[in-house]
Amino acid sequence: MGQLCGRSRMLRAGLCLAAASCALVVSACGSSSGGGGSSKGGSGEALVVGDWGGAFDQGTKQFYADPFAAAGGASVKFDDASDTQVARIEAQQRSHSVTWDLVDSISAADAYLLDRKGYLVHLPAAMKTQLKKTLGPTKVTDFGFTMSNLAYVIVCNMDRMKTCPSSIPEFFDVQRFPQSRALPSGAPIYTMTMATVAGGTPASATSTIAPNLPPAFAALGKLRPKVKAFWESADQSEQMMRSGEVDMALMWSGRAWRLKDNGMNIQINLDGGAYEPAIWAVIKGSKHVDESLKFMQWIADHPEAQARWAAALDYSVPSPKAMKLLPKAKAIRLADYPPNFRKLAVPNFQWYAEPKNAAAMNQQWQNYVRG
């Protein structure tokens, strides 16, 4: 009896362990495919937005989602997918289990790529026309509108140099400015757009003509000996400037201003810098397309909400009215502030969305970075 009892206890313990681990496996799978969101389809349920996490989600919730819900719209949930949105959408589409309804502020280059794959819902014609009127024609695409737009700017450590390159062609002039530099390592479309400006294309023309790569890579080649590092994350770009590892850098406008706010003696110039719009869009396969489009429409129609969002997060917003509502000290930092926007080079995203073009540029760029 004792022996039997002992064995059965052993067996039970083993089975319990096995059951527990199976439960673990199942719950792990469940949460990964659910992606943290809880939308199950059907009307009246929460919209799930693939978002950037942290303060970004907080701001988007506080200034867009909560007022939208208060005005009778659906409630909105956020799934933190910082910088992995495209991979997550790809995975959802491939497994035919779309758990996100919307995606917030993905880089335009990524949005065009997703659209080319057929993963984004196209805006109804009437809505598109109306959005273009509200936000301006450059802020609206077939599948969404821009938000949290950025500029790549020139940042100089003025403790190390007397004058800072005033424009992108000057940044690429290593004779006049022999100091060390940092460049972004990913998303080559933006750095390549700036390189084409250095190679002779006017900043006003980059969005419409195919990038002229040979002179752009020639300009990059001359720059290479002065490039001490390539930054992978925005945080790293700040760190490179702060630690004095490089004398100047091409980095995101918001991060550049943060260096200034933290007391660093820097100069920021954006003449010829690349404009990086980000896009709000509805994901194909969402069970709440109409409600998602309503949410987007609500954001577009509320410039005061956009102004509050921009003031809180220091990212630019598409509405010209919002830009006017912002205090000037805030607005001049933003990529969409008209005097800034006029100086920026907008990449040719349609060209880059062509896989052949993207592959050629990406390949050459990777060889350039890795030496």
Added chain:
Amino acid sequence: MPTHAQTIRRALPSLRREGARPWSPTVGNVKALILLAPLVALLVGFVFYPLVKLAIDSLTSDHGLRNYSDVFANASTRRALYTTLIASVIVTAITVAIGAMLAWHLVTVRSPAVRAVLWLAVLAPFWMGTVVKNYAIILFVSHDGLLNDLLAAVGIGRQQILYTSGAVVIGIVYSMVPYAVFSLYGVFAGIDQSLLSAAQSMGASRIQALRTILVPLAMPGAVASAALVFAISVGFYVTPVLLGGGQTPFMASVIQANILTYYDYGFASAASVVLLVVATAILGIALRLVGRERLVRAVA
């Protein structure tokens, strides 16, 4: 109130009466299998299945077999593979050397205070998150960092250390030292130190004693430790990005970039398989050179 001893003594005869077998530390095959089942399930689910899926994806997704020709035709990927392997070999050599010195001191040191400090030094990188560890090294080797302050003070002048392969090697070595110490500590602890004294008493010099007694006894353990360090080093991702500044590309960075920046999953999976196969082959050759038996003895 009966004491515990009395309770146990009273219970014992009754247990024996019911035919309880004396307790044995060995577990039967069935029990062992049942107890291991969760682990095996996890291994199959999270290691075996993804690896097989990865291999299949690398042959079927995006461009099929061309994924592999793309990987080898790509100059920057070839460079990344080469950099990964060379840097990992250098890391392994340095880590095992440092680990051996630390482990030997941990085994032989008499002062408990010194031993505590040594253990603290060995364990500290283990307690820190990857990013914290790497930022600590950035602060140490950066242009205005402690190391450059020292170099400037002694008249050598500030050197470019951060964003070079050297910084990447320092970073990986720092993370890997605990692994080497743990595996070598066990080996050294099992070596009878009186053998060294015996050799010295019979006329061997200190160096001779170490070379003829300690090294042969410790060698299989050192190789096992090197294999462990190498296998983990080839997969490093964060350190090459943070300390290499994009210019010391590791395969993991290339794979990550192809998944999250260029969205070329076929290429990424083929590159992963190539890294896995090359690293496994190098390990296999290294282990074969030492001999299976000696290795099993070292690990067991």
